[in-house]
Amino acid sequence: MKIALLEPQASQSVLICDTLTAFGYQCQSFTTVKELQQQLRRGDCALLIIAWPMPEAANVDLIGWSREKLGHDLPLLLIGDGVAPDAFAAALDAGADDYLMTPIRAAELATRMQVLLFRRYPLPDTSQQVQYGHYRFDLRTSLLTLNGEPIELTHKEFALALLLFRNLGRPLSRATILETVWARDLDDDEMPSRTVDTHVSRVRNKLQLRPEHGYRLAPVYSYGYRLEQVTE
Template sequence: MRIAVLDDDHSQTDLVCQVLKSAGHTCHPFQSGKEMLNQLRRESFDLLIIDWQVPDLSGPEVLQWAREKLNPNLPVLFMTSRSSEDDIVAGLAAGADDYMIKPIRRGELTARVQALLRRAYPNQTSAEQIQFGQYVFEPRTGKLTANGQAIDVTQKEFDLALLFFRNLGRPLSRAYILEAVWSRDVDIPSRTMDTHVSRVRSKLQLRPENGFRLAPVYSYGYRLEQITE
């Protein structure tokens, strides 16, 4: 999962990102609220972690913008050095889903993040099988079937197809796809991604007559849509 972390304290973002990366997530640290907002306008994240006291734009201001402009189900965890009940209630009332009081404890951070992600993305647990209509994905084996028939895909094609289905209806930027599927090889040619997308569309027959459309989003990336009659 891609997680954005806002805190003006470098040591704090380093700690949080270290914990998140060890739990298998991708972490993007930000030291200012304005910097984070600029990135949120361009990129998709699966969870936000926001420090309540940031010099340029406060945590509540960033959260208010996110709640107005982004997916309302986007989970937000706020961090605060204040432990009074009033401050915590104010943070939750502003739209945060959970909170942590500094100093951050590694085990607690991992547990709270995992709980928020499970709640927000129930279909993305590490189940033996993940099903979307006629398509059944088996993440541990890389096996993919449609209507009970096996589809011959490479591991990258499997990862790419699962990424699209997990984000059904949501436009994914090229940067997001690149990081999610080719995380350790960010220098791949642009054409490589387009070729893989084309293969996924063809092998899974993601066409309107089959109920799905995998289409480019101009100057941004791709989106898999479900076609309703």
């Protein structure tokens, strides 16, 4: 998945791109608005990150251009340093989806991006069956089988298992899992992070996510979880 970054400062650009690469994304960095606009006209990026404010542009106009030319489906994340709250409010009103203040923390950046991506590109609700090794997901009936044998799962456990397999090898934060699987069923205060840990443990046990079945569900320290494929 390709992420476009508009950042004139080389050091900050390298930091952000290194972070995105570590979490399994492709990062294409631009230093000028003109370069970015030429690339985005091709429509081949999944999310746009803009350093805020940009010295060469009327910043709100840049967001307006993005929405006019690229539509409202492209997630747009701002990263700012010393920006007044009113300026961010104007940017959000103009069409930005979210913002982060520097200094950038890798885990927070990845979480904000994952939430935006899952909001814009939700998992399809179709009648297809999806196969991952010996695991088969029936998306119409929410039935999961292992080697042809059904596994008894709750709706949330099925959604969590599917989310993990669809992001095989990519770390998923607890916040992203809550946002995607629970879809704001409860307020944050009512949905503690241990809910995720409990469901992950159940999914690990019920799906027998062990090396002999080709997969390992591993914790990512102080962040979340990653489902890994185990090769012989």
